[in-house]
Every structure is written in C-alpha cells, then in structure tokens.
Amino acid sequence: MSTDLPKSEKPAVKFAAGDFAGDRPPGDMRSAALDAWQRVRSGDLGATPAILGLLGLIVLFTALRPETFLSKGNIANLFTQALPITILAMGLVFVLLLGEIDLSAGVASGVCAAVMAKLLVDAGQPWYVAVLAAVAVGIVIGTALGAFVALVRIPSFVVSLALFLGLQGITLRLIGEGGTVPVRDDVINALANKNMPVGLGWALAAAVIVGYAATEFLRWRGQHARGLAARPIQFVGARVGVVTLAVLGGTYLLSQDRAPGPIVLAGVPWGVLLVAVLLIICTFVLGRTRYGRHVYAVGGNAEAARRAGINVTRIRVSVFMIASTLAAISGIVAASRLSSVATNSGAGNTLLYAVGAAVIGGTSLFGGRGKARDAVLGGLVIAVIDNGLGLLGTKAYLNFLITGVVLLLAASIDATARRRRSEMGR
Amino acid sequence: MPATPVLELRGVDKSFGPVKVLHDVSFTAHAGEVTALVGDNGAGKTTLVKGIGGVHAFDRGVYRFDGRPVRPRSPRDAAALGIEIVHQDLALCENLDIVENMFLGRERSHGIALDEAAMEEAAAATLSRLSVRTVGSVRRRVSELSGGQRQTVAIARAALWDSRLVVLDEPSAALGVAQTQQVLELVRRLADRGLAVVLISHNMNDVFAVSDRVAALYLGRTVAQVRTADVTHRQVVELITSGRSGDLGPRA
Numbered sequence: 087m088s089t090d091l092p093k094s095e096k097p098a099v100k101f102a103a104g105d106f107a108g109d110r111p112p113g114d115m116r117s118a119a120l121d122a123w124q125r126v127r128s129g130d131l132g133a134t135p136a137i138l139g140l141l142g143l144i145v146l147f148t149a150l151r152p153e154t155f156l157s158k159g160n161i162a163n164l165f166t167q168a169l170p171i172t173i174l175a176m177g178l179v180f181v182l183l184l185g186e187i188d189l190s191a192g193v194a195s196g197v198c199a200a201v202m203a204k205l206l207v208d209a210g211q212p213w214y215v216a217v218l219a220a221v222a223v224g225i226v227i228g229t230a231l232g233a234f235v236a237l238v239r240i241p242s243f244v245v246s247l248a249l250f251l252g253l254q255g256i257t258l259r260l261i262g263e264g265g266t267v268p269v270r271d272d273v274i275n276a277l278a279n280k281n282m283p284v285g286l287g288w289a290l291a292a293a294v295i296v297g298y299a300a301t302e303f304l305r306w307r308g309q310h311a312r313g314l315a316a317r318p319i320q321f322v323g324a325r326v327g328v329v330t331l332a333v334l335g336g337t338y339l340l341s342q343d344r345a346p347g348p349i350v351l352a353g354v355p356w357g358v359l360l361v362a363v364l365l366i367i368c369t370f371v372l373g374r375t376r377y378g379r380h381v382y383a384v385g386g387n388a389e390a391a392r393r394a395g396i397n398v399t400r401i402r403v404s405v406f407m408i409a410s411t412l413a414a415i416s417g418i419v420a421a422s423r424l425s426s427v428a429t430n431s432g433a434g435n436t437l438l439y440a441v442g443a444a445v446i447g448g449t450s451l452f453g454g455r456g457k458a459r460d461a462v463l464g465g466l467v468i469a470v471i472d473n474g475l476g477l478l479g480t481k482a483y484l485n486f487l488i489t490g491v492v493l494l495l496a497a498s499i500d501a502t503a504r505r506r507r508s509e510m511g512r
Numbered sequence: 513m514p515a516t517p518v519l520e521l522r523g524v525d526k527s528f529g530p531v532k533v534l535h536d537v538s539f540t541a542h543a544g545e546v547t548a549l550v551g552d553n554g555a556g557k558t559t560l561v562k563g564i565g566g567v568h569a570f571d572r573g574v575y576r577f578d579g580r581p582v583r584p585r586s587p588r589d590a591a592a593l594g595i596e597i598v599h600q601d602l603a604l605c606e607n608l609d610i611v612e613n614m615f616l617g618r619e620r621s622h623g624i625a626l627d628e629a630a631m632e633e634a635a636a637a638t639l640s641r642l643s644v645r646t647v648g649s650v651r652r653r654v655s656e657l658s659g660g661q662r663q664t665v666a667i668a669r670a671a672l673w674d675s676r677l678v679v680l681d682e683p684s685a686a687l688g689v690a691q692t693q694q695v696l697e698l699v700r701r702l703a704d705r706g707l708a709v710v711l712i713s714h715n716m717n718d719v720f721a722v723s724d725r726v727a728a729l730y731l732g733r734t735v736a737q738v739r740t741a742d743v744t745h746r747q748v749v750e751l752i753t754s755g756r757s758g759d760l761g762p763r764a
Contacts, residue, residue, distance in 0.1 A: 124656075314632045315651040374625045379608075383616055386605035393603045394617030395588055454607035507655055 131503060135496075136447050136463040143467065147474035154477050158344035162355065164466075164473050165340065166278045169357040170195070170420040172465030174440035175447070176368055177412030179461055180405040182444055183372075183385045185453025186235065186242040188409050189437060190227070190249035195417030196432025197253045198224045200260040202418055203267040203427040206274070213273040217418060224414025225407055227253070232403030242406075250437075258429050266428040269421050277360065278423035281353030284341045290354070291337040294362065299326045357419055361462065364412070368458035381405060385453035416440075435489065442493040443468045450500050468492075516579040517542045518677050518708035519564065519595075524573030526559055533559045534570070535732045541677060541708040546699060548719040548740070549712045551729035552752050557712050560729070561679050564710075565597040566590035578676065596670035597679045602662055606655040611635040613654055614669040638672045642701050660691025667698055671707070678702055679710040684718055696722045716745050730755035735762060 126134075147155040154160055174191055181188045202220035205211040211219075227249070234245040261267055269275065282290075302322050309316035337354060345351035372378035383391040384401045392398050413432075420436075421427045445451060446467050447460025471492060475485050517540040526534040534556050541547045551557050563570045566584030575582055577593050584590040587597070604613050611628075614635045620627045636650050644664055654662060663683050670678045680699065684692040700722050703709045713719050719726060720740060727737040728751040735755045736743075743760070750757035 308629060312629055312633065314629055314636075315649045370625075376619045376621055376624075376626060379612060379616075379619060379626065382607060383605045383612075386607035387603070389601075390603035390605050391616070393587065393599075395591075396617050454605070 131448065131499070133448055133459070133463055135499060136460070136467060139446065140463065140467050140470065143470045143474065147470065147477065151474070151477045155474060158339070158342045159346070160473065160477070161339050162281075162344050164469050165336075165358055166355050166423055167473055168465045168469035169278060169355075169361055170416045170423065170436075171439045171443050171468055172361055172461050173364060173412055173416035173419060174436070175443035175461035175465055176364060176458055177409035177416070178440055178444050179368070179449050179456045179458060180372075180381065180408045181242070182441075182449050182451060183381050183453060183456050184402060184405055185385055185451075186402070186405070187246065187441070187451075188231065188242065188406060189246040190231065190253055191246075191409055191413040191440060192432045192434075192437030193250055193253040193257065194224060194227045194410050194432070195413040195420065195436065196257045196427070196430075197227070197260070197417075198414035199417035199421040199427045199431050200257045200267070202274075203269050203421060204260055206269060206271050207267050213271045216271075217274075220418055221411060221414045224410040224412075224417075227413075228407035228410030229403065231410065232406030235406065236399045236402035254433060257431065257433075261427060261429045261431075264429060266426045268426045270425070274418065274422050275425055276356055276422075278355060278357045278419055279425070281340070281351070281355050282359065284353045287337050287341055287354035290359065290362075291333050295326075295330050295333055298329055302326055357422070360415075360419070364415070365458055365462055372458055377401075377404075382454060385455075435486070438489070438493060439468050439472070440465075442489070442496060445493065445500055446496040450504060451497060452500070452504050464496075517576075518578060519710075520574070520576040520579075521560075521564075521570075522574040522576075524560075524563065524575070525571045526556075526563060526568070527571055533732050534563075537573070537729070537732070537734050539727055539734060539737065541710050542725075543676070543708050544703055544706050545724040546703045546709045546711055546722050547725045547727060547737075548723035549710055549727050549729070550714070550719060550748060550752055554731075555729040555752075556732040557729055558681075561597060561681060561710075561712065564590070564677075564679060565595060591673070594674060594676035595679070596673065596675045596677070598663075598666045598670050598681060598683065600681045600685060602666040604654045604662055604666060607653065609653050610650045610657075610665050613665060614638070614672050616669075618673070634672065635668075639668050641705070642668055642671060642698055644668060644698065658691065660687050660694055663687065663691070663695050664698060667695070667702070671702055671705075675707060677708045677710065679712070681712045682714065683711070684713065684715060692718065716748060719748065720745065728752055730761075733762070736760045 144155075174195060178188060178191055181191075198220040201223050202216040205216040205219055206213065231242075231245055231249060234240050235242045281287075302325065306316055306319060306322045308314075336358075340354045340358070341352055343350050343352045372381065380391065380396045380401055383394070383396060384398050388398055391401075417427075417432055420431065443464030444456065444461055445464065447457075447462070447464030449456030449460045449464075468489075471489060472485075475488060480488070519539070519541040521537060521539040524534055524537045524539075525532070537556070537560060539547075539549070539560065549557055549560070559568075562568055563575075566586050566589045569583065569585065577595070582593060584593060584595070590597070605616065608616070611632045615631045620630050620634075632650060639650065654665065657665065667678070667680065667683065683695050683699065687695060696718060699709055699711060703724075711718070711723060723740045725737060726740050726743060726748055728735050728748065730751065733755070735751050736757075738760065747757040747760060751761060755761055
C-alpha cells in the first residue's frame with residue numbers, strides 16, 4: 087500500500103467518474119480479505135479481541151463450574167448484571183472518542199439514582215417524575231464537567247476526579263450516613279427484575295434481525311448500484327449472520343423457564359430492551375449523523391476539525407453531557423437491579439468496570455476510535471468475569487486483582503495497536 | 513492574459529504590535545496560472561497567506577477578489593469567496609477516510625442522516641477529474657496513506673468546492689522525488705482547470721517546473737513579480753537572498 091505508482095507518462099488521460107473507485111473493484115472477495123488483513127496488521131482489530139475473549143471466558147467458566155455457570159438462572163443473571171455497566175460504558179465511549187476521560191461517571195450514576203430514590207420514597211412522586219429528575223441531574227453534572235474541561239481548559243482527568251469526590255459527598259448527604267433507601271416502585275423495579283412475555287421477546291428479536299439485515303443489504307445494494315466502494319456481499323452476509331445468531335441465541339436462552347419452583351419465570355428482561363434501544367440510537371448518532379462525524383474528527387485531530395469550521399468547544403461539552411445522561415440511566419437500572427440505592431452506589435469499581443468494558447470492546451483510550459457496540463461486547467465480558475469469579479467463590483482481593491489485570495491487558499492491546507498504526511502510517 | 517486577476521493585493525501593510533511584517537506588498541494571482549510565492553524564512557509569506565485566507569486582516573491596502581474589494585474576516589468568509597488554503601500540516605483527521613476528510617465540516621445530509629453515497633460520488637469524481645489514480649479506494653483511512661497521498665487528498669479537498677483560488681503552503685516539503693512529481697502534476701492540473709493557484713515553495717526546481725509567474729518577497733516587501741520564463745534560477749535565488757538581481761528588484 088505504500089508503493090506509489092511511478093509517475094505516469096500520460097497524466098492527462100480522462101477517466102469516467104466511477105473509474106476512481108474501480109482502482110480496486112468493489113465486491114471482490116480477495117481484495118476485501120486483503121484489506122481486512124491489512125487493517126488487522128496495522129493494529130485495527132475491531133471487535134475481534136472482545137468476541138474471542140468472551141467466548142474464551144465462557145468456555146473457561148463452563149469448564150470450571152459446569153453445573154452453575156451455564157444454568158438458565160445464571161445466564162439471565164449475567165445479562166442483568168451487564169446492563170448498568172453497558173449503559174455507563176456506552177456514555178463513556180463518547181468521552182473516550184475525544185481522548186478525554188470521565189472518572190466521575192460512576193458516582194454521577196449514584197447521585198442520579200439517589201435523587202430518584204429520594205423523590206420516589208420521601209416525596210412520593212410518580213416514577214416518571216423521579217426518572218426525569220435523575221436524568222436532568224445527569225445533564226447538569228455533564229454540562230458542568232464539560233464546561234470546566236472545554237471552557238476553563240482543565241484536563242478532564244482532574245475535573246472529573248474532583249467531581250468523583252464531590253459527588254460522593256452529595257450521595258452521602260442525600261442517602262444519609264451508611265444508609266440505604268429502598269426502591270419499591272413497580273415500574274422502576276421491573277426494569278431489571280421483570281421480563282417481557284416470551285412471545286414479545288421473540289417478536290422484538292425478529293424485528294431487530296429483519297431491521298438490521300434490511301439496512302445492511304439495502305445499503306450494500308445502493309452502493310453496488312451506484313458503483314461505490316462496497317464490502318463484498320459475503321462480508322455483509324457474514325455480519326448479518328453473526329448478529330442473527332447472537333440475537334436468536336440470547337433470546338432463546340432468556341426464553342427458557344429459569345425458576346426452580348413450579349412458577350414459570352421466563353422472557354427477556356426489560357432492561358435488555360432498554361440497552362438495545364440505546365445501542366441503536368448511539369450507533370446511529372455516531373455513525374450516520376453530522377454530529378457523530380464531528381465527534382470522531384475532534385478525537386482524531388482537534389485542530390483540523392477547528393479549521394474545518396467545527397465548533398470544537400460545543401462538541402467537547404456535549405460528549406460529557408451524553409456520558410452523564412447515560413450515567414443517570416445506568417444508575418436507575420442499577421437501583422432497579424438492587425431495589426435500593428445506597429451511599430456507595432456507583433462508587434467502588436463501577437467506573438473501572440465501565441471504562442474496562444469500553445476499552446475491552448475496542449474503544450481507544452487515545453481518542454478517535456470506538457463504537458457504541460464496544461460497550462455491549464465489553465460489558466458482557468466484564469459481567470462474565472465478575473459473575474464467573476463469584477461462582478468460583480474467589481476471595482474479594484483476587485477479584486480486584488483479576489479485574490485490574492484484565493483492564494490493564496485491554497489498555498495494553500489498545501496502546502500496542504496504536505503504536506502499530508503510527509508505524510504503518512507513513 | 514485574463515483581464516481581471518482573481519486575486520489582487522495592492523499596497524498591503526500588516527504589523528504585529530511594533531513589528532511591521534508586510535510593507536506595501538502587491539501580489540496578483542490569475543485564473544489558470546500557478547503563481548509561485550518565494551522568499552526566505554521571515555520574509556512574510558505566511559503572514560501574507562494568512563491575510564489572504566482571512567485568518568487575520570491586513571492593516572491597510574487594497575484586497576480585490578475577482579475585481580471586487582473584499583475583506584474576509586475568517587477562514588469561513590474566505591472559503592465562501594472561493595479561497596482554499598492547504599496548510600503545511602494538511603489538517604487531515606487520520607482516523608477518518610478520504611471522503612470523510614474531504615467533506616469535513618461541510619457534510620451533505622438527507623435530513624439528519626449523512627448522505628454518504630452523494631459525498632463518495634462527489635469525492636471520487638473530483639479525484640478522477642484531477643486524474644488522481646494513486647490513492648486506491650476513496651474509503652481508505654488517511655492513516656493508511658503515504659505522505660504524498662495525504663497531500664493529494666488535502667489538495668483535492670481544496671478543489672472539491674467551487675474554489676477560485678487555492679493556496680498551497682510548501683506542498684512538497686516532506687515528500688520524496690516521485691511523490692513530489694505527482695503533487696506538482698496535480699498542482700498543474702488545478703491551474704489547467706481554470707483555478708488560480710498560489711504555490712509557496714523553497715524549492716527552485718519545483719518553482720520552475722510548474723509555475724507561470726514568480727513573486728518574491730524580501731523582508732516584507734514585494735521585490736518582483738515576473739513571468740517564470742523571463743527569469744533564471746540564479747536571479748530568483750538572488751531576489752530571495754538579497755532582494756534584487758540586476759534590473760529586478762527595487763532601485764537602491
């Protein structure tokens with residue numbers, strides 16, 4: 087790829103408009119495979135490490151705990167465990183795309199959940215008022231954080247570290263020393279603890295698959311018809327196949343009766359639907375809108391983005407707002423899962439799990455690279471580790487050590503890949 | 513020779529605090545021609561170009577574009593007039609592909625969704641109009657491109673819009689021989705398509721290979737603007753280093 091063609095003797099030859107893309111004909115399996123290999127070699131691994139890691143971990147824990155790890159109840163548990171991490175990580179992807187960090191996202195989720203719980207319990211407000219208030223608090227936190235980073239120009243590491251401390255104080259003040267506030271609202275609790283009817287789960291799964299396949303194939307057909315650079319149809323088919331398998335497999339596992347007793351307990355948890363909707367929205371925003379394009383541009387080269395007329399300050403503030411808003415939603419889901427909010431909600435390893443999820447999924451810590459789906463893949467990996475270690479009865483100290491090592495490993499892969507990219511780039 | 517130059521500067525001054533960087537500078541660029549802007553470091557080339565591109569305003573003097581007096585106050589204003597500047601550092605985002613870079617900040621969209629197909633077609637059409645055949649697929653990321661290919665993308669981006677004037681700041685400074693040749697051919701083709709091209713360069717070979725006129729700055733003053741065919745290598749070097757050469761340059 088580095089070989090520039092030698093100077094052509096007849097530079098003035100006329101080409102048709104489509105000729106350019108025809109340098110390497112689109113739809114050719116061999117050139118596409120070469121391209122993919124080239125990308126892997128240059129350190130652009132995409133979702134591969136996360137998927138391989140996920141499969142490897144599942145095999146490992148199944149071998150170690152064959153009777154419990156793959157039990158129906160545990161699989162459902164695993165999914166609900168992954169929900170808050172995934173939502174938090176999805177917000178962090180936006181921040182990481184700019185090469186920034188939000189260390190306060192975890193405790194921000196705690197504050198928002200505390201606000202919601204206080205409104206539900208003490209003020210007796212209906213759930214939607216409490217949820218809206220929690221999200222509003224998230225937006226306020228994100229705006230403040232973003233303003234300090236983008237306008238006052240303090241490194242995001244420092245601002246969010248300050249917020250990390252300050253927000254814990256606010257949670258403590260709201261909940262009271264050492265206490266917990268129980269969340270008994272039916273709607274909130276249903277989010278992580280109730281399942282949709284089995285039939286509805288299948289119908290939604292089918293809708294997701296058909297929608298995804300239609301988008302992919304229609305795009306391919308459009309590109310093909312207009313002679314644009316398109317991946318070969320086999321690639322598109324393989325992608326659709328993998329997604330179909332994953333969605334059907336997940337729905338099948340969650341549609342089994344997992345109750346030990348005579349009562350039937352089956353169906354996809356409502357929270358999974360919430361994550362799916364967020365994933366679709368974030369993927370669209372990042373991949374298909376002008377705003378998303380500008381986020382990538384600022385993360386890749388902020389000066390170039392500024393010269394291209396992009397309002398870099400606005401983009402900076404907005405990603406922190408998105409991260410804190412999703413943190414609020416994550417806090418609500420976490421409160422639903424535990425049916426309570428405690429003083430340590432969102433503290434401890436919450437944030438590290440979420441950052442780990444995003445990085446394991448393939449989002450770069452150096453900015454410019456990452457996707458919303460990284461949060462889902464990485465969130466599942468983290469949940470499997472957390473869940474599997476729990477089943478093994480590992481001591482708490484080992485849990486911390488192992489999770490720390492996994493995060494370090496993912497960051498090392500990211501840093502190595504980045505170095506390879508800059509070596510390959512000439 | 514066209515009657516009205518695309519760009520005409522007359523008697524332009526620019527100071528930064530007590531330091532007067534440009535004195536009474538005159539400069540013209542004509543459609544269909546490459547005008548080389550030469551001068552030693554500190555001669556005022558960059559200041560002149562920034563003034564043309566609207567990064568900062570000139571203190572005094574006439575700035576005419578297509579014969580009309582204008583006063584661009586920002587790079588946006590300049591772009592609206594049809595002035596594109598390709599900076600030395602190119603200002604490309606390595607994590608984006610060629611099409612995305614060419615349309616950066618000026619994306620086309622259907623409602624809220626980007627119109628990728630239209631952008632890709634327009635980018636490919638511009639590249640093939642410029643007979644660029646060396647970058648492979650337009651969906652390759654800039655990080656995968658060589659220095660010459662990146663320069664090509666930056667220049668093609670400037671030509672994508674209805675530009676009238678393209679200013680290139682040292683496009684071949686970091687390139688090898690073959691890549692320099694390609695970029696110079698591209699510069700020539702821009703001019704052949706009717707654009708006014710200003711080429712800033714330190715390299716006399718480049719200047720003589722591609723330019724129609726040479727303008728020399730010396731200590732913030734225009735010392736000559738002549739047809740390239742009428743001067744020799746040696747004369748241009750003398751203009752750059754001492755501000756005069758034989759009949760050329762201001763009378764002492």
